[in-house]
Every structure is written in structure tokens, then in C-alpha cells.
Amino acid sequence: MKKRILALMMAGVMVLGLTACGGAATGTADSGAAADSGAAADSGAAADSGAAADSGAADSGSSGGAVRLLNGKPEIDNQLQDLAKKYKEETGKDVSVETIGGDTSAGDELKKMYQADNMPDIFVIEANQADTWDGMLADLSGEAWTNDTDYELVHDTMGTIGFPYTVEATALAYNADVLEKAGVDPASLTSPSAWKTAVETLDSKKADLGLTAVFGWCAEPANLGWSSGTHVFGQYLDAGLKLDDKTYIDLLNDGGKIDEGRMKKFAEFIGMMNQYSDPELLVDGTYDNQVKGFAEGKYAFVTQGNWINGTVTSNENYSGFKMGFAPYGFDDGFDTIIAGPPSYWTVYSNGKVDDAKAFLQWVSEDSAQNILVNDAGLISPFSDCTYAAADPFYDSIKSYMDAGKTSGWHTMLKKDGLQNVTCQVFADYAQGKMDADGFVSTMAQVCSSYYAE
Amino acid sequence: MVDNAVGKRLLSLLCIFGGVALVVAALILDVSRSNAPYRGAFLVIGIVGILVGLFIFPTLKYHRALMNFVFLFPLLFAFLVTVIIPLILGIRYSFTNWDGIRFTKEVGLENYTKMFQQPSFIWSILLTFLFVVVNMIMVNLVAFLLALLCTSKLKGLGFFRASYFLPNLIGGIVLGYIWQFIFANVVTNITTALFDNRYSMLSETGTAFIAIIVVYIWQYAGYIMLIYITGLNTVPGEILEASSIDGANPMQTLFQIKIPMIAPTITICTFLTLTSAFKQFDVNLALTNGTGSVADFMGSYLTNGTEMLALNIYNTAVIKDNYALGEAKAVLFFIILACVSILQVYISNKKEVEL
Structure with missing residues (x-):
């Protein structure tokens, strides 16, 4: 009888182990299915991945309502974290910054995130990647910041999609x-x-x-x-x-x-x-x-x-x-x-579009530009920015x-x-x-x- | 007693059917693209239910088969999820215009015909075969010689064994960057003195290919050496003693006793080097990233002079953003490797019978 119990306990442990990997596995199988029907039923996919992105954000430990930003420049990661803190301080809203860089290009990583229903709300793209995301990027035209810059990214079918966060020469x-x-x-x-x-x-x-x-x-x-x-x-x-x-x-x-x-x-x-x-x-x-x-x-x-x-x-x-x-x-x-701008921040149209827009508007304003220009050493693409960059090429x-x-x-x-x-x-x-x-x-x-x- | 058995049977059936119902429900939720958060839990609980039901099912006749299934399930499930499903999806995607995000149409065999029209891909295939053949011979030769050295009566054998094996413990990417530095800064001194060529070996397709082979042998020979050492150590001492009493010289001992005795080891090592050379990726990526020009191959100027098959697939899919074409190439890669592996199993089995 004792052996029986032991065997049952062992089986129980095994099953627990299984549930752990089973949980991850369902995600994989699921994303496969999502990609399958993604083309056929765009609207369905949209509703689904929107909800999943929410739960994904909750999973990754950030608080529920945070706007997630995927940054592709590892050298300014610390400054963007400061930016998020400042935003929280001024508006009480959360932004979580995730950084991909070095040898992993953000473009590849985003494809994985998309397949895993784990898309960030704001992410970095290069201009020629816009077509890849056709139909999935929010139109930002009409935002106040668009009047202050010549450098926004405009796409033929999706409108103004890219927020310029820096100018490089x-x-x-x-x-x-x-x-x-x-x-x-x-x-x-x-x-x-x-x-x-x-x-x-x-x-x-x-x-x-x-x-x-x-x-x-x-x-x-x-x-x-x-x-x-x-x-x-x-x-x-x-x-x-x-x-x-x-x-x-x-x-x-x-x-x-x-x-x-x-x-x-x-x-x-x-x-x-x-x-x-x-x-x-x-x-x-x-x-x-x-x-x-x-x-x-x-x-x-x-x-x-x-x-x-x-x-x-x-x-x-x-x-x-x-x-x-x-x-x-x-x-x-x-x-x-x-x-x-060598790359742009874009807003995922199935994410928290309004919160993301509010954040981008705030980034184009004074207190955020202060951090980006003076701390991160970027050159501002905005004409109303009063800070001179520390860049020796400026x-x-x-x-x-x-x-x-x-x-x-x-x-x-x-x-x-x-x-x-x-x-x-x-x-x-x-x-x-x-x-x-x-x-x-x-x-x-x-x-x-x-x-x- | 009877009641107990009936109760147990009922309980186990309940578990099994409940589990099946939950799994089916989870799959329906998934296929119908519902965003119910509990569908994952359904699937897992369902599977657990089925396994528990099978475990306590009161039968003597099928008990063994059921237990086999229950205990094999975790492995099979992991294999299914990480290998079989991606394989099937990959084959499916190779018939579409998938771009890593979605696909809009089925293209039939277009990707397969397209890849054979690319001179750069044909070049990669030929180069890979050349690399495999050269490496299979060179790695085995070098490894065998090192193994002979390391089974002789030299002093400090442990040190030599460890140092020959050490490169194998360094990851291919790191190795690639280390050697890149060596080729660009150290080897150039030698080539300047000998051939008046101050450029790195890596800047010319032919010499870059040789450089990759050198690094690969350096990385892999130590590992194969260990297997040969094991093989050489299993040659029975009495046979060697008998041969020496019969007056065999060291060469005769080597060619007529030792090598025939370790024939199975040679087979294993040959196939190990064969498959791993086919899959060469990391050193290739870190050392040259496939660069190197070929002035004229099939009428076009190629820029992927040292790009082998695995790297070509990666570049097609990830760098050139053509995931579907990359998948088609990967399917071909899979077929080639599957043939090699089947051949390997077949030959190894035959050899074992002979022994």
C-alpha cells in the first residue's frame, strides 16, 4: 500500500511537471493556429491578440494598465527607464520599457512576439518594415506633435505611423x-x-x-x-x-x-x-x-x-x-x-492606442525632451525643443x-x-x-x- | 472487493471522459479563436484527468501498455510540441508566401522552384558538400592522430587530452570572433612575410573557406579524439601482447590490429562529423557571416562566397525577410539530413551484425 502511495505521489509530481510545460506548450500551439488563420480572419485575429496582449503584459510582471514600449537602442535603455519614471510621476500612468538590441534585431523579436500574442503597444521599426505590418499600425495623424516636426513617417495606406524619437546624421x-x-x-x-x-x-x-x-x-x-x-x-x-x-x-x-x-x-x-x-x-x-x-x-x-x-x-x-x-x-x-530618424516608434493598432498616443505626445514635450536630449544625448526632431544636444556633432x-x-x-x-x-x-x-x-x-x-x- | 473495483472503474472512466471532454473543449475554444482565458487550464486539466484515469483503471490485461503510455507521455508530448508540430507547420508554410507574421496566399511549389533558380543557393549547397567531405576526412584524420598521441606513453597526457578537448567547450560564436581577431591581426603578419599579402585570410573567398575549415577542425577534433581514445582503449590487451610476441612492428599493429578493431568507432565518428559539418552555422556566422565574392558563377556575381546551407537558410528567412522561401530551403535541408541519418543507422546496424 505504501508503495502505491509513493507511486501515486511520483505520478503526481510528474503530472505537475507536465502542467508546467503544458502551459507553455498551449501557447505555442495556439500561436501556430493564430498565424494559420491570421490572413483569413484579420478581424478575428485582431480581437484575439488584443486581449492576449493585455494578459501578456500582466504576465510579464508589469502592472495591468502599463503601456509597453519596445526599444531598439540598448545604449539609451537607462534613459528610457528614467523617462517612464518621469511619466509616472507627472501623469500617474505606467509605461514599461523593454529593450532589444545588440545582435538581436527588434524586427525578428517582434515577429516572435506577434506569434506569441505578446505584442507591445509601441515598438520600433525601420522605414522599410512598415509594409510588413500593413494594417496593424495606428494612424497618428492629427496628433499635436505632428505639427512640430518634419520627420514623421508617413505610409501610403496607413497614414502617419511613425513617431521620430531622434535624428541621426x-x-x-x-x-x-x-x-x-x-x-x-x-x-x-x-x-x-x-x-x-x-x-x-x-x-x-x-x-x-x-x-x-x-x-x-x-x-x-x-x-x-x-x-x-x-x-x-x-x-x-x-x-x-x-x-x-x-x-x-x-x-x-x-x-x-x-x-x-x-x-x-x-x-x-x-x-x-x-x-x-x-x-x-x-x-x-x-x-x-x-x-x-x-x-x-x-x-x-x-x-x-x-x-x-x-x-x-x-x-x-x-x-x-x-x-x-x-x-x-x-x-x-x-x-x-x-x-x-533612422527608426521610428509606431503604435500597434490592437494595443492600447489612446494611452500610447498620450504617451507619445508627452514625449514630444518639454520634460521628456529634456531627458532624451540632455541625458540620452539624442538630437531632437522637434522644432520647438529648446535643448541643445550635448553631441559634439550637434x-x-x-x-x-x-x-x-x-x-x-x-x-x-x-x-x-x-x-x-x-x-x-x-x-x-x-x-x-x-x-x-x-x-x-x-x-x-x-x-x-x-x-x- | 467487487464494489471497490466497480467504484474504481467508474472513477477512472469519469476521469478519462471528463479529461477528453475538457481537451476537446479547449481545442474547440482555440480553433474558434475564443479569448477565454481558461482554455489553457482546460487543456492541462483535461490531459491530467486522462492520465490519472488511465493510471487507476482496474485492468490486468492492458495494465502494462497503459503504464507505458502514461510514463512515455511527457516525453512524447514534448517531442510533439517542439519537433513534430513545428515540422508540419514549417512544411505547410513552405507552400505559402509567409513573411513571419502572416500569409495571404498559397503559392504551391513556387518557393521550391525559386530556390533552385538562385545561383547563390546552388553555390551554398555545393560549398556545403565540399565542406562536409573535406571536414569528414580532415577531422577524423587529425582526431585519430591526436588519439594515438594521447594513448601513447608520453608524459603529461592528461594535460594534452584536456587542452585538445578545450576548444570544444567554447561556443562557436565566441570561437568565431576569437579567430577573426587572430586571422586579422596575427596571421596577416605571416602572410605578409610569405606572400606579401597584408589582407586577412577572411577577405578572400578561397582563403576564407580554408580559414573556416581550420577553425572547425580545431574546434571539433578534440571531441572526436575522445571517442577514438575510448575506442583504442577497448582494444584487448592480450591481442596487442600476442601481436608483439609474434613480432609485429608498431605500424603493423596500428594498421592490422588497432584500426580493424575500432572499425565501429570509425563509423560513428564519420557520421558524427558528417552530420555536424552539414549543420555548420555558428562558426560560419561569426567568422565571415557568409561574405566573400565569387566573380562568375552560373553567369552571376555572387556575394555569398562562404555562406553554407544553414546560414543561407537563416539569411533568407531572417535577414532577407523571406520566411516562406527559407522554410522551403529548410525542408530540403531536412530531407538531406534525414537521408544521411537513415544511411547512418542502416550502416551502423549492419556493422554491428558483422561484429
Whole structure:
């Protein structure tokens, strides 16, 4: 009899174990079913996942009514937590911030969250991901903050969907002290000939200026493909154009076509960068070495954006030099830098839309901008923001913004993953496997075959 | 006594039918997309009810079968949920235009025909096969030599064994980044001196492929070595003693006694390296991320010179955001691996009979 009881108890323990995994398992099976019928019955799915998102929020330990925000920038996680605290303090409402970043892209994670009926109310997307979420993002047009910014994301069918939380800029970042010593005026660098003279001057004075090379340009594809394939390639798409000029991105998205004349000029400019770049860095360098070299004054220019500011200023050998951005002047009169929000916050239309809207409105206002600009070091996209960012690039960016000389981040609208093929062309060009014509024809071929896939 | 049995039977039937009813109700709630919060509890309680009912069911004839079922259930259930259901869903999604969120239409075999029209995918398949063949030979060779070394009478054997095995304990991603550093900063000094080539091995498709093979052997040979050591240690001492009395030299002992005696070990190791090389992902991802250019393959310029099958599937689905095509590729991957595994089981069984 005793054995019996023991056996029963063992079975009981086993069953308990089973319920634990069974509970999780039902979730999985359920999400499969949700995806199955998701297309057929959108409205049904909507009602269902809305409710599930509620319970999901309760599950994850945050209080029931909290608006959940999924952040994709790990470097500002602490400041966003402060932001949530401040919001609670001022309005009494809860916001919980979850951060995804590093090697996990928020886009993948969101797909998992969607399958698990665990969607956050506000989440980060890049512009070309909007179509993926077609019909699931709330229209934010008519919100008061939309009058204070030029940078909101507008979608053809869903309306105003993206809240810009920061502006980032990319072009050729320069070391102002070095340029001044060499007698080069960065404002004059708006044509290939001006660039050529400036670069040759700098190159001839390398020893005096303490430079290793004129450019800190790295075309390594495995880890820095996002830099060459997205940001530098973006200069082909947008350099010299007005903020809303979509000529070349539209051409690209029409089956991967490129403008060969423009690409040729771009290729020649990149060729100059290859020639005057640090050979130690060019083919197999790393982001760390690139930014470190710039911070230590070894390069006059570096092909990154204002996101390097923290790394530069915290480098122990940083001499305190001023910095700014020079345009990729690969054609005459190209005097713009790319500036805009690299990603946006969007509101999930089946989540707590009204609470989320209220929160976003609050974020665009003074006390929140104080945290975002002064603590997180972001550049505000809102024209009524009175805080000057601590960013050492801020003065330069602001001067371009005020003069209306910013081009769009249309590189974010190219087909997902294109950077992984284009970065390889940059790498081959840097290694000298092809000339400028070869670069143009190869670029044309990889783009069209990538769009054909 | 009779009453007791009848009572028990009634109770167990009640549990079983109640459980079935609850499970069915939970499934109906799920399929009908109800948002009742208790549907998960229904399912779990239902399953528990069925299991309890089966456990106390008063029968002698079927008792054993029922107990087998009750005790196997947790394992089967976990297997069903984590392997079988995803497999079926995956095959289903490969016939649609699924994007990771939803699908809007069935596309039939389009994904399957599309993947064979991609030169980059064909390249990945060929590269993977080449990688598998090279590795199967090299890993086994290196591991066997290390095993011979580690079963000899050297001093400090424990140290050598541990250090050869150590790379296997480091995760593939970490390993990839460590070696990336080595290739970019240390190996370049050697290549500059020897070939006047200051670029990292990883920047050229051919040498990058060799680099992946080197790292993989370094990672995996220690593990296979352990299996060979075990095999070599099971060779009976009296046979070795007899052969030495008969005057066999060390080479004869190795080729005519030891290797034939460890034939089953060789089979196991061959298949272990075969399947794991096929599934190569993490080192590939961390070391080159599939980059490398191929100037002309099937008429196009490829940018995925070192991208193997598993990484190609991941990139197709997650990076290029084409989940359905990735699923179709994964199905092909599954078929290839299933064939290899079936072959392995078949050959291993045959060998065992011979022994």
C-alpha cells in the first residue's frame, strides 16, 4: 500500500511537471493556429491578440494598465527607464520599457512576439518594415506633435505611423582641428575637384598633422556591412538631394535599377576614399578600430555618423578636437548631409492606442525632451525643443538642418538585406579587384538580381 | 472487493471522459479563436484527468501498455510540441508566401522552384558538400592522430587530452570572433612575410573557406579524439601482447590490429562529423557571416562566397525577410539530413551484425 502511495505521489509530481510545460506548450500551439488563420480572419485575429496582449503584459510582471514600449537602442535603455519614471510621476500612468538590441534585431523579436500574442503597444521599426505590418499600425495623424516636426513617417495606406524619437546624421565626419591646421575649409568640400585638392593637401601633410591616413574608411563586409552597404550606399541614393527627393530610391525599388552616370561619379569618389584610406583598416578592420583611430586623431575623416560621439569622446586619447560633417561631394554642388530618424516608434493598432498616443505626445514635450536630449544625448526632431544636444556633432548638424541642407535616410527604404550584397562589392572594390566601371556594372548586376529574387 | 473495483472503474472512466471532454473543449475554444482565458487550464486539466484515469483503471490485461503510455507521455508530448508540430507547420508554410507574421496566399511549389533558380543557393549547397567531405576526412584524420598521441606513453597526457578537448567547450560564436581577431591581426603578419599579402585570410573567398575549415577542425577534433581514445582503449590487451610476441612492428599493429578493431568507432565518428559539418552555422556566422565574392558563377556575381546551407537558410528567412522561401530551403535541408541519418543507422546496424 505504501508503495502505491509513493507511486501515486511520483505520478503526481510528474503530472505537475507536465502542467508546467503544458502551459507553455498551449501557447505555442495556439500561436501556430493564430498565424494559420491570421490572413483569413484579420478581424478575428485582431480581437484575439488584443486581449492576449493585455494578459501578456500582466504576465510579464508589469502592472495591468502599463503601456509597453519596445526599444531598439540598448545604449539609451537607462534613459528610457528614467523617462517612464518621469511619466509616472507627472501623469500617474505606467509605461514599461523593454529593450532589444545588440545582435538581436527588434524586427525578428517582434515577429516572435506577434506569434506569441505578446505584442507591445509601441515598438520600433525601420522605414522599410512598415509594409510588413500593413494594417496593424495606428494612424497618428492629427496628433499635436505632428505639427512640430518634419520627420514623421508617413505610409501610403496607413497614414502617419511613425513617431521620430531622434535624428541621426551621416556623412564624412571630420576632425575640425586637423582640417584647420591643414588649411582646408570643410564648407568648401562640395565638389569632386575640391575634395581632390583637399585630400591631396592633407595627404602631403600627413606627417605634420599626425595622421595615419586621410580617411578612416572600412569596407570589411562581415561585421561592417551595415556601414558600407547601408550608410555609404545611402549617399549614392540621397547625397545632394532635397529631404523628400526619392528619385534614386524609387529607381532602385523598381526592380533594382541604378543610375549609371550617378553611380560612376559615386564610384570615383569611393575610389578616392580607397586610395587614401588606412590600408590596415580598409579591407579587414573593425568598427572599434575605425572609431578609435578617428578619436585618436589618426584620420581626418571617418565614414560614420553622429552615433560615434560617445565612443569618440570617451576615448582616453581623445584630444578634445571639434568635429563636424562634410558632404559626400561626388558631384558639383553636393552640399547636403543625410539626416533624419533612422527608426521610428509606431503604435500597434490592437494595443492600447489612446494611452500610447498620450504617451507619445508627452514625449514630444518639454520634460521628456529634456531627458532624451540632455541625458540620452539624442538630437531632437522637434522644432520647438529648446535643448541643445550635448553631441559634439550637434552644431554641424544643426547648421545643415537650419539651412535646409539635409537629405533623407532613404537608404532605409531599400529592400531588406540588400546591404549584405552591396557591401561585398564595396569590399572587392577596396581590395582592388575591380575599377570604377567594374564597380558600376557589378553594382547594377547585384541590385537587379537581388530584387529579382 | 467487487464494489471497490466497480467504484474504481467508474472513477477512472469519469476521469478519462471528463479529461477528453475538457481537451476537446479547449481545442474547440482555440480553433474558434475564443479569448477565454481558461482554455489553457482546460487543456492541462483535461490531459491530467486522462492520465490519472488511465493510471487507476482496474485492468490486468492492458495494465502494462497503459503504464507505458502514461510514463512515455511527457516525453512524447514534448517531442510533439517542439519537433513534430513545428515540422508540419514549417512544411505547410513552405507552400505559402509567409513573411513571419502572416500569409495571404498559397503559392504551391513556387518557393521550391525559386530556390533552385538562385545561383547563390546552388553555390551554398555545393560549398556545403565540399565542406562536409573535406571536414569528414580532415577531422577524423587529425582526431585519430591526436588519439594515438594521447594513448601513447608520453608524459603529461592528461594535460594534452584536456587542452585538445578545450576548444570544444567554447561556443562557436565566441570561437568565431576569437579567430577573426587572430586571422586579422596575427596571421596577416605571416602572410605578409610569405606572400606579401597584408589582407586577412577572411577577405578572400578561397582563403576564407580554408580559414573556416581550420577553425572547425580545431574546434571539433578534440571531441572526436575522445571517442577514438575510448575506442583504442577497448582494444584487448592480450591481442596487442600476442601481436608483439609474434613480432609485429608498431605500424603493423596500428594498421592490422588497432584500426580493424575500432572499425565501429570509425563509423560513428564519420557520421558524427558528417552530420555536424552539414549543420555548420555558428562558426560560419561569426567568422565571415557568409561574405566573400565569387566573380562568375552560373553567369552571376555572387556575394555569398562562404555562406553554407544553414546560414543561407537563416539569411533568407531572417535577414532577407523571406520566411516562406527559407522554410522551403529548410525542408530540403531536412530531407538531406534525414537521408544521411537513415544511411547512418542502416550502416551502423549492419556493422554491428558483422561484429
